Amino acid sequence: MKPTVAPFPTARLRRTRATQALRNLVRENTLSVDDLIWPVFLRDGKDVMEPVSSMPGVMRQSLDNVVKSAKEAQALGIPAICLFPYTDPALKTEDCAEAWNPDNLTNRAIREIKDAAPDIAVMTDVALDPYNINGHDGFVENGEIVNDRTVDALVKMTLAQARSGADIIGPSDMMDGRIKGMRSALESEGYANVSILSYSAKYASGYYGPFRDAVGASGALKGDKKTYQMDPGNSDEALRLVERDLQEGADMVMVKPGIAYLDICHRVKTTFGVPTFAYQVSGEYAMIMAAAQNGWINEDQVMMESLLAFKRAGCDGILTYFAPRVAQLLNS
Template sequence: MNPRNLPSRHEPRRLRRHPALRRMLREHHLTAADFLLPIFLVEGEGIRAEISSMPGVFRHSIDSALRLCAEAVAREIPGVLLFGVIEAHGKDDTGSASWAAEGLVQRAIRAIRARYPQLLIIADACFCEYTAHGHCGVLDAGGDRDDYATLENLQRQAISYAEAGVDVVAPSGMVDGMVMAIREALDATQHPQISILSYAVKYASAFYGPFRDAADSAPQFGDRKGYQMDPANRREAFREMALDIQEGGDMVMVKPAMPYLDILRDIRERGDLPVLAYQVSGEYSMLQAAARAGWLDLRSSVLESLLGIKRAGADAIITYYALDAVDWLG
């Protein structure tokens, strides 16, 4: 007798009782191929300095970054995302160090390309780590961003990355027209093979705090709400994605991931380009803090969060947990 008055054929639990059944019927899977590993680069040699707000994540000199890349290759992680972190004396009002032929990221690209040709090299294209004021581009006399001047510098930055041997340029400054400007610059300088991964849907999020510590990129005044998206907006995400697709983007990104899984799902369903999601620094540090306090199991909570991002529609996930996640997946 069924006390719930339900026919026995309507009992989904039967398909959950055996581990083999659960594995066989699992709808989404995480593999090493789903992950991209961010790397923070600094000048010097033999440097592997832990970031206080991101325990377990380090700033690396190029030689140390190469060892990290070896770990990624050994785990069959397909690629890395590079960020340059320079000393204050190297910063200026335009972020000109970001497009120097012998700049930090450019030298790292060449070193990684020579040592690990199988690794996909993505370079973040922005200026907040390189400007004295900490904003994502050139500022006008009133302290607002001058998008036209910033686009010209983005072109210089993208060309320098391409000449160094990058595979993918990833503009993250939410500059209107940035994809078109970069595509035109790359094509005009005989680099049509370089892909563009646009941070098309980047929200003005509180979850970026630890990154700004890691990259020394906090704005010296004001904030970035004038050019990053309002967290309350959903329809605007479609406009941003559509514009970047029209301008020649090859892939689009939703950032952050966890608070915007609905947006990620929408973007996946409405577009046909590959969609990436960035599990940002605040998401990383939040899980670390809870696990260190004994409130969460780190392994299971990280893998669950990554699976949620994959289930929402991400084709790939940028995560500081990439190495650990592959180890945990076995």
């Protein structure tokens, strides 16, 4: 689109900025509660609200408190909550069998949330890192993160979550062929209506540090994830990955991290026109909160501005730890 503008002073572009009413009328992008997915961290125990030191205001929550959070989110109108487990180190093994245990932390949480807050969609994480003694998203054999054996395990994990009542499966592992395996299994097992929101373009980023603290993966991780997560220098590759996942049966796609990858969000949305999400990851959240706590920025203003940037880039929704606070502001 080529803008058509009369010469000054016939055109004074400040006219439509003169009052709040005029600014509201001509605003091109808006943020609503419907755009939010709230990521929450689970842990064992009862009545536990354990602060994540690198993410001010974020807690690891026992199941009873996660259920309360889900009911809060439902009351605020937040459409979905996404579950990430802090797994007892004693349950982390090389075979990662806890990942598809029907009574693991995530699967118990799904059932309890769906019983207490049936109107909120429950999204899960599908990757082996919370259960892997090596801290990787896939099985490690002779120092290599192997693909096909990992996909078989991820399919078992997917089915366990679907049987527990998950609405949205979120594969974050970046293994080749996992969407095809998951979609085929879901169809075969009678879970045709379970959606897949694929982490299609997930970069090997330095922004994930606080998240790994939150799920207890930082100390376990051996090496890095560069053989399966994307190189930050690539963007055409992201389009190939998104196209592949859509062809294999993904219903929605995600770009991760967020703010540093808005160009990828825009390219994905304009190229494919599919539901496109971004994850405002732990490092982004932590930087905003650290600056706000030091008095260097206005927390609410920067929070809202950062989320509006995702909408401007073409995203249909955002996973953000700010979700409850944003919902409260938008509802007020």
